[in-house]
Amino acid sequence: MFAALGDPTRLAIFDRLADGKPRSISVLSDDADMTRQAVTKHLRVLEAAGLVQNHRVGRESQYAFCPEQLAEARAYLDQVAGRWESALMRLKSFVEEDPA
Amino acid sequence: MFAALGDPTRLAIFDRLADGKPRSISVLSDDADMTRQAVTKHLRVLEAAGLVQNHRVGRESQYAFCPEQLAEARAYLDQVAGRWESALMRLKSFVEEDPA
DNA sequence: TTTTTATGCAACTAAAAAGTTGCATTTTTT
DNA sequence: AAAAAATGCAACTTTTTAGTTGCATAAAAA
Numbered sequence: 001m002f003a004a005l006g007d008p009t010r011l012a013i014f015d016r017l018a019d020g021k022p023r024s025i026s027v028l029s030d031d032a033d034m035t036r037q038a039v040t041k042h043l044r045v046l047e048a049a050g051l052v053q054n055h056r057v058g059r060e061s062q063y064a065f066c067p068e069q070l071a072e073a074r075a076y077l078d079q080v081a082g083r084w085e086s087a088l089m090r091l092k093s094f095v096e097e098d099p100a
Numbered sequence: 101m102f103a104a105l106g107d108p109t110r111l112a113i114f115d116r117l118a119d120g121k122p123r124s125i126s127v128l129s130d131d132a133d134m135t136r137q138a139v140t141k142h143l144r145v146l147e148a149a150g151l152v153q154n155h156r157v158g159r160e161s162q163y164a165f166c167p168e169q170l171a172e173a174r175a176y177l178d179q180v181a182g183r184w185e186s187a188l189m190r191l192k193s194f195v196e197e198d199p200a
Numbered sequence: 201t202t203t204t205t206a207t208g209c210a211a212c213t214a215a216a217a218a219g220t221t222g223c224a225t226t227t228t229t230t
Numbered sequence: 231a232a233a234a235a236a237t238g239c240a241a242c243t244t245t246t247t248a249g250t251t252g253c254a255t256a257a258a259a260a
Binding site for chain 1: 235236237238239
């Protein structure tokens with residue numbers, strides 16, 4: 001999922017969808033400087049990563065923001081940051097111990 | 101920087117360094133199932149993304165966890181999540197308004 | 201000082217990702 | 231019914247990324 005957000009085009013699409021409004025492939029392709037097919041591929045990568053959801057309505061396929069995986073990514077980063085913090089703490093108390 | 105964490109090998113290295121202990125390239129290569137050179141490349145990608153820091157001591161080059169960019173990533177995800185939340189709020193109040 | 205250990209550089213190969221093109225299909229619109 | 235709009239599928243090219251190999255160098259150890 002970091003890989004999915006790692007591509008600038010995908011990050012831009014994801015960011016754009018964060019306002020909650022679902023958008024069709026063609027709408028998302030309009031202001032991208034690449035083919036509709038390329039955008040389609042990116043959307044599928046985002047979908048596979050669980051970052052967006054897709055449902056077909058009539059002839060168009062709407063992609064919408066999906067918050068679950070986002071939360072998971074945040075949780076992971078928090079966990080790493082937490083480990084780092086406690087490592088710092090241990091280091092600190094090690095330095096401060098044994099004043100003799 | 102999402103791209104840097106997007107590779108499983110790099111994520112593993114990064115995760116491992118989160119205990120705060122700096123490690124040399126060879127130490128990090130020992131239990132990786134790839135060449136030392138490959139690990140070196142990954143470390144440089146992580147360094148370029150500001151996720152780890154490197155400093156040479158004697159003949160070995162020690163890589164250590166670097167928290168700044170991590171915080172930035174968290175901030176970004178928080179911001180996206182925040183936008184999503186307020187979009188939900190607006191939608192909710194739109195639905196609830198105008199009971200007439 | 202000879203030998204090991206830890207690393208860097210550069211050229212190369214291989215594989216995955218990004219993007220394009222052409223054509224077919226389905227749903228709207230006219 | 232015919233035309234237009236929105237997609238999907240598949241094959242293909244291009245670019246990047248991952249990983250390897252061989253050789254050179256600097257520091258530490260014997």
